[in-house]
Amino acid sequence: MAEAVSIFGIRHHGPGSAQRLVEALDALQPVAVLIEGPADATDLLPMLGDPAMVPPVALLSYVVDDPKRASFDPFSDYTPEYQAACWGVRHGAALRFIDLPSTDSLATAKLEDEDENEDAPPPENISPIAQDPIGTLATLAGYQDGESWWTHVFEENPAPGPVFAAVADTMAALRAEAGEPDVREAAREAHMRLEIAKACKEHTGPIAVVCGAWHVPALLQRRSQSADRALLRGRPKVKVCTTWAPWTTPRPGLRVWRRGDCTRMVCAFMGNPK
Known part of the structure; x- marks a missing residue:
């Protein structure tokens, strides 16, 4: 990882994360801001920095020949990713989403649907730490849930110290116990590493990466680009259209996948859909 790259692990839709992220960007003054989100958008x-774009809004991605298959990625004014995009627009920094494109994620969701319809057995050996990293920490610290722990330690703590370094160290310790990520998680992180490497070649100066805290240790890993490309080879694709849409649900922390005639809401917390 180039020394010019700073990775900021955030809590999606965390006001405290958003505030401290803006402070960190002001101090760093990056020439490029890379954000966890579908690369094809x-x-x-x-457009998030346009005064006419009033949050909450959602990035709507849908399959062109089957619009009922769609995903919504919400952004509110206290979403760190929203604040990062607005900062980039105000300061003329290059902006880029770096996660797997929606052409991949919606194709993968379709395959998962087909597996469910065929009564495929559930995945085995899923680490409980990977399923709920913050819940694991909360339990160890005596809290009832991960939301309360994170809010007390990071969101409402007036002087948490070097918060992003602390988050990175915490996630590194958790991931060391969680074992290897599943295939999709590994592909996502490989794609983000490749996008970071691409930005390093294109820009001279500091680069900021904004991602869910869980991903920070993986993005700091030194892996060959050929190995990362191999993880992405042969992944399914569908033709997708992406646009912005109003968002009115009272819980912006939910990522919504619409599959056929049913809707699944998945809580996006700490970078992992939970």
Whole structure:
């Protein structure tokens, strides 16, 4: 990882994370801001900084020949990713989404649906730490849930110290116990590493990466680009259209996948859909 790259692990939709992220960006003054989000929607990212774009809004991605298959990624004014995009627009920094494109995620969701319809057995050996990393920490610290622990330690703590370094160290310790990520998680992180490497070649100066805290240790890993490309080879794709849409649900922390005639809501917390 180039020394010019700073990775900020955030809590999605965390006001405290958003505030401290803006402070960190002001101090770093990056020439490029890379954000966890579908890479094929990068061209839409600067629109978040348009005064006419009033949050909450959602990035809507849908399969062109089957629009009922769609995903919504919400952004509110206290979403760190939203604040990062607005900062980039105000300061003229390059903006880029770096996660797997929605052409991949929606194709993968379709395959998962087909597996469910065929009564495929559930995945085995899923680490409880990977399923709920913050819940694991909360239990060890005597809290009832991960939300309360994170809020007390990071969101409402007036002087938490070097918060992003602390988050990175915490996630590194958790991931060391969680074992290897599943295939999709590994592909996502490989794609993000490749996008970071690409940005390093294109820009001279500091680069900021904004991602869910769980991903920070993986993005700091030194892996060959050929190995990362191999993880992405042969992944399914569908034709997708992406746009912005109003968002009115009272819980912006939910990522919504619409599959056929049913809707699944998945809580996006700490970078992992939970």
